[in-house]
Amino acid sequence: MSGTNGSTRPRDVLVAMSGGVDSSVAAALLVSEGYNVVGVTLKLWGGLGDSGCCSVADVEDARRVAQQLSIDHHVFNFGDDFNRFVVDPYVADHQSGRTPNPCVECNRHIKFDKLFRRADALGFDLVATGHHARIVTSTDGRRWIGRGADAGKDQSYVLHMLDQTQLGRLLFPVGELTKDRVRALADELGLRTANKPDSQDVCFIHSVGGRQVFLGDRIPLRPAVVVDDAGAEVGTLESIEVVTLGQRRGLNVGGNPDRRYVTDIDHQAARVTIGPRRDLLVEAQRVENVDWAHQPVHGPCRVQCSAHGSVRVGRIEAGERPDRVIVVWDQPQQLVAVGQSMVFYRRHGGPDRDGTALDGTALDDTVLGGGVAAAVVASNGR
Amino acid sequence: MSHYLDYAATTPVRAEAVEAMLPILTENFGNPSGAHLLARAANQVVDESRERLAGALGCQPGEIVFTAGGTEADNLAITGAVEGRGGRPAGLAVCSAIEHHAVLDPVEHLGGAVVAVGADGRIDLEDLRRTLTSQAGSGGTVAVVSVMLANNEVGAIQPISEVAAITRELAPGALVHTDAVQALCWLDVASLTAEADLVSISGHKFGAPKGVGALVVRERAEAGSKLVPLIKGGGQERGRRGGTHNVAGIAALAVAAELTVAERAEQVERVTKLRDRLADGIAASVDGAIETGDRRTKTANICHFCFEGIESEALLFLLERADIMASAASSCSSGAMEPSHVLTAMGFDRAMAFGSLRLSLGYASTDDDVDAVLAAIGPAVERLRERG
Numbered sequence: 001m002s003g004t005n006g007s008t009r010p011r012d013v014l015v016a017m018s019g020g021v022d023s024s025v026a027a028a029l030l031v032s033e034g035y036n037v038v039g040v041t042l043k044l045w046g047g048l049g050d051s052g053c054c055s056v057a058d059v060e061d062a063r064r065v066a067q068q069l070s071i072d073h074h075v076f077n078f079g080d081d082f083n084r085f086v087v088d089p090y091v092a093d094h095q096s097g098r099t100p101n102p103c104v105e106c107n108r109h110i111k112f113d114k115l116f117r118r119a120d121a122l123g124f125d126l127v128a129t130g131h132h133a134r135i136v137t138s139t140d141g142r143r144w145i146g147r148g149a150d151a152g153k154d155q156s157y158v159l160h161m162l163d164q165t166q167l168g169r170l171l172f173p174v175g176e177l178t179k180d181r182v183r184a185l186a187d188e189l190g191l192r193t194a195n196k197p198d199s200q201d202v203c204f205i206h207s208v209g210g211r212q213v214f215l216g217d218r219i220p221l222r223p224a225v226v227v228d229d230a231g232a233e234v235g236t237l238e239s240i241e242v243v244t245l246g247q248r249r250g251l252n253v254g255g256n257p258d259r260r261y262v263t264d265i266d267h268q269a270a271r272v273t274i275g276p277r278r279d280l281l282v283e284a285q286r287v288e289n290v291d292w293a294h295q296p297v298h299g300p301c302r303v304q305c306s307a308h309g310s311v312r313v314g315r316i317e318a319g320e321r322p323d324r325v326i327v328v329w330d331q332p333q334q335l336v337a338v339g340q341s342m343v344f345y346r347r348h349g350g351p352d353r354d355g356t357a358l359d360g361t362a363l364d365d366t367v368l369g370g371g372v373a374a375a376v377v378a379s380n381g382r
Numbered sequence: 383m384s385h386y387l388d389y390a391a392t393t394p395v396r397a398e399a400v401e402a403m404l405p406i407l408t409e410n411f412g413n414p415s416g417a418h419l420l421a422r423a424a425n426q427v428v429d430e431s432r433e434r435l436a437g438a439l440g441c442q443p444g445e446i447v448f449t450a451g452g453t454e455a456d457n458l459a460i461t462g463a464v465e466g467r468g469g470r471p472a473g474l475a476v477c478s479a480i481e482h483h484a485v486l487d488p489v490e491h492l493g494g495a496v497v498a499v500g501a502d503g504r505i506d507l508e509d510l511r512r513t514l515t516s517q518a519g520s521g522g523t524v525a526v527v528s529v530m531l532a533n534n535e536v537g538a539i540q541p542i543s544e545v546a547a548i549t550r551e552l553a554p555g556a557l558v559h560t561d562a563v564q565a566l567c568w569l570d571v572a573s574l575t576a577e578a579d580l581v582s583i584s585g586h587k588f589g590a591p592k593g594v595g596a597l598v599v600r601e602r603a604e605a606g607s608k609l610v611p612l613i614k615g616g617g618q619e620r621g622r623r624g625g626t627h628n629v630a631g632i633a634a635l636a637v638a639a640e641l642t643v644a645e646r647a648e649q650v651e652r653v654t655k656l657r658d659r660l661a662d663g664i665a666a667s668v669d670g671a672i673e674t675g676d677r678r679t680k681t682a683n684i685c686h687f688c689f690e691g692i693e694s695e696a697l698l699f700l701l702e703r704a705d706i707m708a709s710a711a712s713s714c715s716s717g718a719m720e721p722s723h724v725l726t727a728m729g730f731d732r733a734m735a736f737g738s739l740r741l742s743l744g745y746a747s748t749d750d751d752v753d754a755v756l757a758a759i760g761p762a763v764e765r766l767r768e769r770g
Contacts, residue, residue, distance in 0.1 A: 043719060046719035074699060076695055077693075079719045118770060121696060121766050121768075122699050
């Protein structure tokens with residue numbers, strides 16, 4: 001990376017600073033590479049929340065880091081957009097029995113849309129964030145999202161919706177670094193965020209009350225009945241809205257722990273079925289609202305179905321529209337809850353399906369596209 | 383060159399005020415509450431400053447309580463009046479909807495009532511009557527009615543003598559407070575606040591440093607005996623405000639107030655012309671620019687607009703790139719999640735209120751500053767509407 005892009009004018013980059021260590025170091029790296037750097041902290045959420053990125057203390061941390069780096073720092077209030085595109089849909093999804101992924105929606109609508117447009121209007125050439133991911137270019141010049149160098153911190157999953165235009169104006173300065181190296185750099189630079197804990201979970205949900213309290217303040221929660229796989233009632237739950245497919249904990253039922261997976265949720269009837277894990281296994285899964293990095297890709301691929309989940313192997317089969325596909329698993333896999341993001345990665349070392357020459361190993365595990373899990377199309381035992 | 387257009391947020395300290403402070407920070411450093419030579423010298427500075435400030439504000443020297451600024455003065459007026467002597471709450475606090483948070487927050491904290499304003503940002507006197515009447519009708523007592531002399535965001539001037547007359551009629555025991563923090567440079571505070579029992583001022587709005595202000599507590603209203611001190615301590619300010627005097631700040635406060643009052647008429651005439659040229663130029667060159675308030679009833683220094691289809695934080699960024707320092711609303715609300723309560727009270731919708739810009743002029747503003755804004759603002763608004 002270079003701040004000048006071969007010309008004499010240093011390029012202007014707006015770096016989103018959450019007040020955490022990754023974006024602090026991202027800003028520092030950009031400064032050292034010669035960019036004209038301005039930091040911005042987004043105020044997204046005014047309510048309670050303790051793992052988020054916009055508490056007063058986090059804004060102060062970001063501001064102080066910017067001062068230490070001698071760069072300007074601004075605060076943008078995107079609260080109304082955050083409510084409209086992230087929080088309100090999150091609540092509505094839970095109310096309708098889906099399992100939303102608010103971090104993906106925040107990236108899609110706030111960080112890589114609203115902030116991008118703002119950066120453009122304010123005259124910035126580039127936007128940077130502290131995400132652990134890489135932008136790699138194939139021999140034909142196309143850009144791809146690649147996994148971050150630190151496999152345990154990789155965030156390519158929540159960035160899968162980025163398109164060519166966005167990738168061309170985006171920098172992930174810490175994507176090449178391990179988290180330990182990021183912390184070591186922050187420490188060397190004397191940044192106050194060096195030892196700050198990583199953020200966890202959904203930023204607007206308070207760790208004490210959790211989803212139950214958050215949703216209960218906004219929508220009426222409906223009590224649910226828990227039945228076993230034979231249909232016998234084995235317990236009750238305070239609210240159907242917080243139950244997720246595959247869930248094992250917090251169901252308030254006894255019995256054999258191996259037969260306590262949530263295997264079905266009848267949202268209409270407020271009835272949760274529990275049973276053995278094998279009842280969750282399916283041979284294929286429908287995926288909707290797929291954003292492709294380039295054109296649709298079919299054939300063998302690797303699929304990640306949660307932010308830090310393991311990778312499954314299968315093949316993508318064309319659906320009725322380009323943004324709908326069916327993933328057929330090589331081995332039966334646990335059903336993915338409706339609404340969860342499913343992200344397709346190039347098969348490790350595998351051939352490129354759309355004919356692009358591979359550039360060494362750099363394109364292994366790059367994102368081909370991603371969408372959200374839809375209702376099951378085929379299953380075992382049901 | 384930087385163009386400072388945020389005088390309503392704060393002002394540069396006047397050279398004369400700095401000059402008055404320096405010997406107090408160095409050789410004449412005594413504690414005015416003490417007895418020895420240095421202490422007496424410091425006490426003389428406080429006494430003389432009190433007299434000079436009283437002259438500027440049209441009150442008696444003994445009516446001045448020095449504070450650490452406008453917010454403390456406002457809090458003392460509201461909380462001190464409501465708390466009541468002898469441990470019994472003295473009654474309800476009432477204020478207008480466009481008060482600074484230094485008034486609004488204590489009033490709301492104490493369960494007080496808020497009176498509506500019109501679209502021009504001026505208090506709705508009929509609503510004040512209704513509020514005071516309904517309070518009297520329900521057997522309640524009003525302890526204090528607080529209405530600012532000039533609003534800090536839109537500059538709307540409030541009819542304090544009418545507020546006082548209505549209060550005397552409908553809530554005779556209540557104290558009348560006015561926050562005159564924004565007013566001293568632009569209005570005849572001495573005469574306009576003559577009917578108020580309590581008057582707040584803040585030094586850094588007129589060329590004194592931050593961290594010093596005063597509350598005028600009128601003796602004729604026995605306001606002093608009704609007010610409970612917020613800060614209890616060493617008996618300074620006749621027991622109305624404990625804590626060692628900020629002697630240097632107090633000296634600067636008096637010097638700056640005298641200068642400000644002496645130059646006021648001339649500055650009002652000069653700055654009104656600048657402001658009118660600025661506001662007329664913006665209205666003429668930017669589509670969808672709504673000037674707030676009514677120029678006939680707003681202070682000379684405030685040029686305040688709401689722009690359709692843009693967000694002020696982006697506009698401020700582009701103006702800063704053109705070396706222009708301005709605010710969206712009050713500087714306290716920068717980075718706030720909610721739009722200005724003042725604009726909301728005046729009936730602006732959320733989107734318009736998020737597109738506000740306050741350009742506030744002051745004693746050192748020039749034609750250059752106006753030219754800089756007029757050159758930058760049209761292209762900035764247009765760019766944001768195209769790309770924002």
